[in-house]
Amino acid sequence: MGNPLKVGVFGLGSMGYGIAQSALRAGINTCGFDVAQAQVERFQADGGSKEKLADAVTSVDAVIIVVLNAAQTESVLFGEHGVVPSLKKGAVVLACATVPPEFARQMAKQCTEHGVHYLDSPISGGSVKAANGQLSIMASGTPAAFTAARPVLDAIAETVFELGDSAGAGSAMKAVNQLLAGVHIAAMAEAMTFGMTQGVSADKFLEIIPKCAGTSWMLENRAPHIAAGDYTPHSSVDIWPKDLGIVLDIAGQANFPAPIAAAALQQFAAASSAGYGGEDDAAVAKIYAESAGLTLPEPT
Secondary structure (H helix, E strand, O other): OOOOOEEEEEOOOHHHHHHHHHHHHOOOEEEEEOOOHHHHHHHHHOOOEOOOHHHHOOOOOEEEEOOOOHHHHHHHHHOOOOOHHHOOOOOEEEEOOOOOHHHHHHHHHHHHHOOOEEEEOOEEOHHHHHHOOOEEEEEEOOHHHHHHHHHHHHHHEEEEEEOOOOOOHHHHHHHHHHHHHHHHHHHHHHHHHHHHHOOOOHHHHHHHHHHOOOOOHHHHHHHHHHHHOOOOOOOEOOHHHHHHHHHHHHHHHOOOOOHHHHHHHHHHHHHHHHHHOOOEHHHHHHHHHHHHOOOOOOOO
16 A cells, blocks of 8 residues: 655755655655656656646645755745645644745744745755655654654665754754865865875775875765866756855854865865856866866766
């Protein structure tokens, strides 16, 4: 017997598509929506529902918002064609984008006014884990929101960190994670290109550093992209000026200096300005390489 739940996934990028696949694989009746119609048609060809948005939104039990930022999240929920006013009472919103904690609290308040639960549920793990239902989710919300979202969380996540009974705590933790992740990617790019100035090839870097104390998950995940000369975006450069910008905004409100995060942000901003914004975030290495007159590996 199939899962009786019905879910709408808004945003079928690399993460959202994987989430939709995982929900579908769990037997959930899953509708996928995106501004790129080709992605919607691709998901439907993979078994997703072909129901139109206007028809689906009144009957879904949950909506999963996997868009770029706060503005897009708010547009999906409360914009001109926002879904929340059309959702049935007791439905739950799982908001997965990296957003400021105060924004999450405001969205939760507005959802509650419509009788809809809101789970502040930013995600981590990358596109592969999204497709395998193995995400880590940093979640906060009311007990009722967790109860409503539980079957969906079981389908898309390996680990759910329950961080409190009100929205905002999940987004605060995601900001901590993004500070580390952004800095680690920039540091990996700096270390790899520094090594190249000393005759250490990208392949030799990859052979040795993952077995040494200087490694990180981001290094092991992103450095192979540089070594292969493959900048197909799994997570793009342009995500980081936004996410590290959120980190620095929060830090500023707390009167907290974050100079390392600020330095990483400058490198990603430079990469975006240089035209690499749509490439994999490992392309931040191109800024270091260009400054040093280095030639990065070409695709094989």
